[in-house]
Amino acid sequence: MAGLWGKRKREEQAALDAQDAELARRARAGLVAVDERIRTTTDELVFAEAExxxxxxxxxxxxxxxxxxxxxxxxxLNQLNHDEIPDTPDELRTRNARIAQLCEWADELLDDRTAALENDIERVRRAPEILAQVRTDIASLSERLPHARETLERLALRYSESALRQVAEGADEAEQLLTFAAHSADVSARRREAGRREEANLALETSTEAVRRAAAIVDGIEDFEIEALRAESTLADVVADSRGDLVAARQAPQVPAVTQAVAALEQALAALPASRVKADPFAHLSQLREANSGLDAAIAVARERAARPIPSPAHVRHSLDDADRQIAVARSVIAGHRGWIGADARTRLAEAERTRTDAEPLSSDEDTREEAMSLARRSGSLASEALQLAQRDIDSSRPQDPGWGGQGGGRRGGMSDGMGGILGGLVIGSLLGDFFDG
Structure with a gap:
């Protein structure tokens, strides 16, 4: 047995020694790699600063x-590992782990920082190419400006000022941006020739962004004409659909919500301008769609309610009163036997009371009357469950001995009959109340 234990210890020590040797190797290799990485990254930094x-x-x-x-x-730490002072395995292990950790951290940090500069350096190397493309784009967009102005003039003859608000000044804005872009491109070229690379790069980025914004504005002017024509076409379809909906609305239940929605749609149709009047097709389309959707929704609600009539206020009040009576019965029984009633019955009663409270404010509104009816019925059902659970607790808590009833025993029989009479009277009273209310 001792020999087996000794063999196991030797195997564990050999495994630990192998782990320590690998850790020491990683620490040494990491030191060499990071030291070289610092040298190469320093050279990269010099180049990046120049660019x-x-x-x-x-x-x-x-x-x-x-x-x-x-x-x-x-x-x-590595020096301490190799000085003349003997070290324990734990000391060597701790130092090598720290060395490996520092080397990994250094490598990851330098990777992150150099990667962040790669795109910028590539852009700088391509600066002459990018600058040439910017000048080409400026010339191309400048040639499109007269057409953009013609488009705006044509649009102004057809659409209202409110419709053209987002593009009316577009040609002037694009021209200003292109002038600024050309100036920034010249500044970038001069700064680069003077060796002021950072300023040259900033000017080039500014010029590129100005060209991008000018292109978006010019494209937007041309796209606006297409979108306006599409809006007019869609508006004609929605007008036809709305008139059909007004005809169909006559067959829907004539409730106030439908009547109001019909009036709103008729008003939106009446607000449409004549064919030769400058208009805003986008605004009219939005208003007409909203009114059309409102009528569809009102008709759907009205038909649903017609298929499932809303309970009358009297029916809802009857359900609330029934819930009140059942809650009163359960509360009376639980209050009269506090020491015998468990958590289940009390929880059902509390939930019944809370549900009954939630139902009350919903009963006065036609839109929520059905929900009030449902809550009232649930409240009564919970109160009934509370009463049943309370009776179960009472029955299980009574002393089980001959003195309380049984064969020939009058006390239990009397208690049971009395309690049954009380509960029966309460429940029968509730039922009779329902009967007379009905």
Missing amino acids: LGEGATKDLREALTAVRTHLGEAFH
Whole structure:
């Protein structure tokens, strides 16, 4: 047995020694890799600063400073591992783990910072190409401006000022943006020739963004004409559909909601301008759609209510009164036997009372009367369950001995009959109340 235990210990120690050796190898390899990484990244930083300027490379420069600081700690720990003072395995293991951790952190930080600059550096390298494309785009968009102005003039003859509000000044805005883009492109070229790369890059980005916005405005003017024509076509279809809905509404239940929706749709149709009047097809289409949808919804609700009539106020009040009586019965029994009633019966009663409270404010509104009826019925059902559970608790809590009844025993028989009479009277009273109310 001792030999087996010794063999197991030797195997565990051998595995631990192998893990420590691998950790030491990782620590040494990490130190070498990060030290080399610092050298190459420093060279990359010099190039990036020359291309982008110091402002754009601030994060990478700070990351290199932090990595050098922590790498100094890692080299110090590695030195302690190899000095003349003997170390325990735990000390070596702790130091090597810390060295490996610092090296992994440094590598990940430098990866993150250099990756962030890759796109910027690539853009800088392509700056001459990008600048040439910007100038080409400026010339192309400038050629489209006269057509955009003609389009606006044509639109102004057909549509109202409110319809054209979003594009009316578009041609002038695009022209201003293109002028600014051309100026920024010239500034970028001059700054790059002067070796002021950071300013050149900023000017180039500004020029590119101005061209993008100008293109979006010019495209928007041309698209607006198509969208306006589509809105007019759709408006004609909605008008025809709305007139058909007004005819169909005559067959729907004539409740106030339907009458109001019909009036709103008729008003929206009457507000449509004559064919030769400048209009805003987008606004008219939106208003007509809203009125049309309102009528559809009102008719659907009216037909649903016709298929399922709303309970009358008298029926709802009857259900509420019935719930009140059943709650009163359950509350009376529970209050008279407090020590015998468990949590189930009390919970049902509390829920019945809460549901009854929720039902009351809903009973006065036609739209919520059906919900009030449902809640009232649920309240009565919960109260009935509470009464049944209370009776179960009472029956199970009575002493089971001859003195309380049984064969020849009068006390239990008397108690049972009395309690049955009380409960029966309460329930019968409730039923009779329902009968006379009905």
